[in-house]
């Protein structure tokens with residue numbers, strides 16, 4: 001993947017697939033007493049790119065972690081209708097998580113960092129080499145395999161983190177504000193990278209962001225959550241016949257998409273502009 005090429009139109013991807021994951025009436029109360037989610041229901045279909053937005057603290061990360069099996073529900077269910085379930089109650093085939101911080105091991109090279117998920121499964125570096133190099137090529141970092149994290153920019157570190165998430169060839173990629181700490185130009189480049197990745201692999205993406213602009217650029221579906229306790233406030237597709245590229249950012253379709261997301265977000269916050 002070359003970061004300078006513009007991705008083709010996401011709407012050309014066939015999203016009329018079966019439900020991949022369904023949250024039904026999910027509530028989550030932490031031991032501190034905080035009710036983070038209340039009766040949240042959401043179905044994500046295979047091949048979708050869903051952005052999850054909402055007021056700060058409305059439970060976006062909690063929802064993502066619950067989908068990833070990183071936290072229990074207090075009530076409700078998470079179903080994987082089109083997958084076989086393993087002994088941990090998770091679907092066979094991988095779910096990968098990309099966090100806001102790249103969380104790389106500083107003492108390991110880029111290659112070693114991307115190897116980690118395969119190493120944890122007992123796969124040696126030599127056996128994993130082809131998959132690691134393919135993941136690095138996907139994010140445009142093939143030539144940096146032997147570099148250490150300290151030698152990389154913030155955007156490159158995030159690319160390594162994405163490569164590490166992709167190396168297991170997951171069917172679901174969960175991204176929790178992955179680009180929030182990056183400068184605007186790097187963020188836009190990584191947006192294009194992720195779009196291209198989504199189109200090339202057919203992976204399903206659930207992407208948490210605070211950015212109306214980012215969600216309107218990336219997604220083919222937007223889910224806006226209400227203020228805590230979180231649940232779905234608005235859920236709508238974003239359809240355009242345009243390529244998502246620099247021209248799209250100045251188009252009427254994009255302006256309308258931003259306006260709609262923004263309006264729903266203000267509604268979800270209780271109707272006031274913050």
Ligand SMILES: Nc1ncnc2c1ncn2[C@@H]1O[C@H](COP(=O)(O)OP(=O)(O)OP(=O)(O)O)[C@@H](O)[C@H]1O
Pocket residue numbers: 030031032034035036054055056057058059060061062063228
């Ligand atoms: N481990 C935890 N223990 C107790 N409370 C928690 C825990 N994790 C999150 N919370 C609380 O649950 C609520 C939802 O948090 P969460 O991080 O899911 O929200 P968010 O929408 O992702 O927030 P932000 O947009 O600010 O990142 C918050 O009030 C938070 O303080």
